[in-house]
Structure formats: structure tokens, C-alpha cells
Amino acid sequence: MNAVVEKASWDEAYNFAYLDEQTKRMIRRALLKAVAIPGYQVPFGGREMPLAYGWGTGGMQVTASVIGPSDTLKVIDQGADDTTNAVSIRRFFKRVAGVATTEATEEASVIQTRHRIPEKPLKEGQVLVYQVPQPEPLRKLEPRETETRKMHGYAEYGLMHVRLYEDISRFGHIATTYSYPVMVNGRYVMSPSPIPKFDNPKMENNPAIQLFGAGREKRIYAIPPYTSVKSLDFDDHPFEVQRWPQACALCGARDSYLDEVVLDDKGGRMFVCSDTHFCADRQEKGHRGPMAADPAAGAFARSSDTSARKEGER
């Protein structure tokens, strides 16, 4: 540590990783408690970050508290490494912590994410930090905080199924596609943050540590490695993830989460991997999708990512 301090590689106008040491200690204590009680929302004294609420202030505070000078950081926003939000958060930590950054999932030790879990399976020792807009899965059904705390405390989760019931009665199937509630370690119902339900099964038994930070709501929660994470469902309407009839137009992957990209105003569209690093990696290895030869398609895929929707955060 001394050696690092001697030749500081970050902007020394700031403390290492922006937050002061006392704040980081406070957040680490909250994180320890969160890891000890999987799925339980721990309140913490959220700080102002140089970023608006809804853009990842919670995730940034968690990242700032767990990151060290030798870590390698990856930041993704809806799966993409090159969108505004991801680029600015990555640049922020490069400046205030001097850490190495990467786009490769397997090289990163800390991954901050908004709305996706990388397609490439995570390993032991990696930390996945989620940005969470609304940590309370029961909020839409029960507006009183005092009441939701009791419901968590006494494990009264019937109301969560009322929400799924409403889905089936209206649409004939469970139409919730993101922020799909999960039961963690058989005890706490948790919001997985607005990731697509496609990613829910990846949380189950994951070797990485998963940390969730909600800046506006000032809550932290966590899933320790190898923890049971079950998506809620009905016996006669089991949990299912999204499937696409198409393969990725650029890399031909059939098992990844696809974004729909409108190409023109005549109904033309293509489906591409939302995880840009996964897609680029596959193309490098020689996998080709039906539109891979078209240079315009690649450009389209990138430009549509930068204007990615911000549903669930507003």
C-alpha cells in the first residue's frame, strides 16, 4: 500500500477512489452486513456523487468502497462498454483511483453494471456491482416503508405473487420482463435491479460476489458466492426466460440476450447481442451472423446503444 501511495497514479486532488476513508468504512460495514444476510436491504448513509441520481450513484459508491489500486475495472450499461454512462463512470474511476480498466469480462476484477449481467460466466474472486434504482421489490404494491419492512421481517411475501397473478390474468403469462423478483437463500425476496429476467438464472449459484447499491434510496444488498437465487413463479406458470427466433445478426450467437435495432422506416430490423464485448469477442474468433459483412449494420448496432433506453430509472 505504501508503495502505491508513494507514486500515486490518480488525481491527487481527490482521496483514493473519490470518497473519504470514513465514508468507505461505513459503506464496507454495510456491505459486510449485506453479505452476511443475503438479500436483506441494509440502509447506509448515501453520499452525493458528481453524477445525478438515477445514473449509478449507488453502484459508484459501492465500487469506490471495494476497489483497490491493483483492481481492474469494467463498466457496462445495458451490456455495452461504450455508452455514455459506462464511459463516464469508467473514466471517473481511472481518474480518481488510477485503476486499470478493461472491456473484457474475464480480465476484470470489479464489474459495475447497469441492467445486465455479462454473458461470459463469472469466476471466483470477481465482484459484480449493480446500479439499483428501486431496491424495494414490494414498493409498487405496498407504498408504506414501515409495512414493507415488516413484510420482509416476517417473510410475508404473498403480495409478490399478487403482482404475478395480475400479470397472468391480464396477459395470460407472467409478462414481467425486467426487475423480476427473486427469492434469495430461501428467505428474502429481492429486486435483482432492472436486469432482464433472461439474466435471473445467472444469479443462482454464481461464484462471484454480487453487490447492489441504490444511491437515491440509500440501500445496499448483496448475494454472496454460491447462493440460491430462485425466481418467483406459480406451479402451473413456471418461470421462463425470453427466447428469440433469430440469432445475433453480427456474431450468430443463439444463447445471448438480443437487442432489437430498427434499421429503416420500412420495417427493417436486426437483432444483435446486447453484451458488446461478448459479441466482439465471438466475431474475432470467426463467428459470423447473417449481417456481419455489412459495415453499416455494425455502425447501427453501436449508435443504437448510445441512445439506449433508460427504463426503470426514471
Add this chain to the structure above:
Amino acid sequence: MSALMLSETVGTPVRQPLMRATGVSKSYGETIGCLDVSFTLNPGEVIGIVGESGSGKSTLLNVLSAQLSPDTGTVEYDLRHKGMSDIFRLSEPDRRRLMRTDWGIVHQNPRDGLRMDVSAGGNVGERLMAIGARHYGEIRAEGLDWLAKVELDASRVDDKPKTFSGGMQQRLQIARNLVTRPRLIFMDEPTGGLDVSVQARLLDLLRGLVRELGIAAIVVTHDLAVVRLLADRLMVMRHGRVVEEGLTDQVLDDPHHPYTQLLVSSVLQV
């Protein structure tokens, strides 16, 4: 007759009351809510509580239904597994479980008792899901069954209660409460705010359900016609105290206390 009494004492256990209140008092600072109220409720029995506004009826009902804790006195309830127990000594999760399984609470304003942005079927199914039902088809079938029992059209099962009329909302609230087959149901002015023809139908329905299912009920109302139709026994409250109690017909036809006499004679005759 004597043989019957003998067999009752020897063969079957002595009839156990469902709820027993002893010396219940609740005041709000200087203001008295209810004072030294004691009574026993037997299984399947309907007790009416009448009195003017501010007489402490609702305070008493809130204490009995564990929504308010009393200053002094006890409320005991015959729990399925433990027998008579003081409901305020139960742990909070146990009390909450009791309130959503063995009890039902019908509020005067359906907005307090229903989830207005959840469909009728979801409202009825909520208690089932709360006690662990996880089969959509069964929950829905049960919901439809209860909608039929309270005379709501099955085609409205996916409509939200805010599109329902006042009378329909009240009936939906009753279905939502009865779905777990409670043994005791609390009703606070169940017909308040409804017009008379709707009131009559609702009372008819309630009377049928209570008799058919053998549910005990405590009904708070200022409407003597409601207790005449529903209640077996009657308690008349004034200034927080019970001033007269007895069989409904007895109290209404031969009131002893001056206040009860005033109350009975105040009813408008058409």
C-alpha cells in the same frame, strides 16, 4: 332435558367461547374511547354494537381486532392450536397471521379494505397467496367461486375495484375476507354509504353467508335495522360504556336504559 345436559357435560367438552373481552378500556389522553367493556362471543354468534357517533364503537372494534392495543383489560381468542390466548401477548407475526387467516375485517370504506389497483380476482386471491397457495389455476377458480357467492358477475373478475359500484366493492371486500374461511369477522358500518335497496341486498347476502358458514361476527353500526337483521345479541354503547346488552329483539322491543329507549324511538318510521 336432564339427559341432554348430562351428556353435554360428560360426553362433549364444555362449549368454548370464541372470544372473551375483559375490562377493556382505551382512552386518547383525556378523551375516553371505551371504558371497562366485557363480553363473551360464542362460535357462530353475531354481536351487534350500536350507539351514536363518538360513543366508542369503532375504538372498541379496533381494540378487539388487534388494530389498537387497549390501556387496560384483555382480549382473549380461541386459537386453533393453543386455545384461549391473549391476542396482545402473541408475537407480532403470529398476530398478523391470525388477522389474515382466522379473522376478517370488513371496513366501512372499501378503499381501506381493498387494493384498488389490483383486479377483483387478485384481491380475492391475495389471502390465499399469503398463506402459500402457488397454483394460479386453483387461486383463480377459488376467486371465481367467491365472486359467485357474493353475487358478482364472473366476467368482472379481471376488472379493478375502482370500476365497481359502492355496493359491489363492499361485496368484493366480503369475498376477499371470507376466502380463507375465517371463524370471526369484524364489520365496521358494513352498509354505510350505500343506498337502501343495495343495503338490503348486502344484508341479505351477509346474513346468508354468516349462517351458512357458521361465522361469528362483531358488527358495529348506528343503523338499528342492520342489527335487527344480522345480530343475535346487542350491546348499546354510550360515552364509551356499554349501557345495555341482551338478545337483539329483547333490547330493541323492550329497551330498559333511557338512552336505548331514546335510540329506539329515534328511528324514523316510513
